[in-house]
Amino acid sequence: MAKKKEATVEERLRALYDLQLIDSRIDEIRNVRGELPLEVSDLEDEVAGLKTRLEKLEESLNNIDTEISDRKNLIEESKALIKKYTEQQKNVRNNREFNSLSKEVEYQELEIQLAEKHIREFKAQIEQKKEVIAKTKEHTKDRETHLKHKKGELDAILKETEKEEKALIEKSEESKDKIEDRLVKAYERIRANVKNGLAVVPIERGASGGSYFTIPPQVQMEIASRKKIITDEHSGRILVDSALADEEQEKMNKLFAKLSS
Numbered sequence: 001m002a003k004k005k006e007a008t009v010e011e012r013l014r015a016l017y018d019l020q021l022i023d024s025r026i027d028e029i030r031n032v033r034g035e036l037p038l039e040v041s042d043l044e045d046e047v048a049g050l051k052t053r054l055e056k057l058e059e060s061l062n063n064i065d066t067e068i069s070d071r072k073n074l075i076e077e078s079k080a081l082i083k084k085y086t087e088q089q090k091n092v093r094n095n096r097e098f099n100s101l102s103k104e105v106e107y108q109e110l111e112i113q114l115a116e117k118h119i120r121e122f123k124a125q126i127e128q129k130k131e132v133i134a135k136t137k138e139h140t141k142d143r144e145t146h147l148k149h150k151k152g153e154l155d156a157i158l159k160e161t162e163k164e165e166k167a168l169i170e171k172s173e174e175s176k177d178k179i180e181d182r183l184v185k186a187y188e189r190i191r192a193n194v195k196n197g198l199a200v201v202p203i204e205r206g207a208s209g210g211s212y213f214t215i216p217p218q219v220q221m222e223i224a225s226r227k228k229i230i231t232d233e234h235s236g237r238i239l240v241d242s243a244l245a246d247e248e249q250e251k252m253n254k255l256f257a258k259l260s261s
Helices: 009-033 036-089 095-177 181-193 217-225 242-260
Strands: 200-204 238-240
Touching: 009 095, 009 181, 009 200, 009 238, 009 242, 036 095, 095 242, 181 238, 200 242, 238 242
Parallel strands: 200 238
Antiparallel strands: none
């Protein structure tokens, strides 16, 4: 990897502030999207889950239909056996044979009653499952409509900002290449630890940007001299003078306008 060209402190401060302005612009774009990507992802998972549930319910219905068909076949088989045993009773030679056949007939009649009971239970299950399926289909349709709407919102925002965001990310990397790794890591660490993502801030009204803590005049003069990297002792943020900040802001505004057009 090629060694980065040694830059002056002022060049590093400008690069750091440019990096901050670019990353803040990326933050703004992502804030516009807000929770939409997560909402879309959650809705996709919910719809997929509902469709899986529908598939299982439909499969369960098919299984119940098979069970009913099996019971109907059993009933027909029992009826055929009853007819057979009844015919055989006409030709018995003694009471023992007659009673034995009577028990077989009775057993088959009980089998028919049990099968009919199961069929009634299965039919009740079918009605219950059909009701659940209807409600699940309705809920799935509602969630799909909501998902379509949210996807439309997200796609519109992405279409509007995707090109700019991609270009800004490239510019962010270019700015990092102008700064030594140690400073980039410090910048990223500070940025991760502050609520608004501001790791590099200008002096405003004698205090660091976004802070009420006053910077001593001597320190303000050192910052304005741009001879060394100075951080705010209270927030840890890297400080730049307002003149440098205004110059870089104007330069970046032109870049942002170009990228968003």
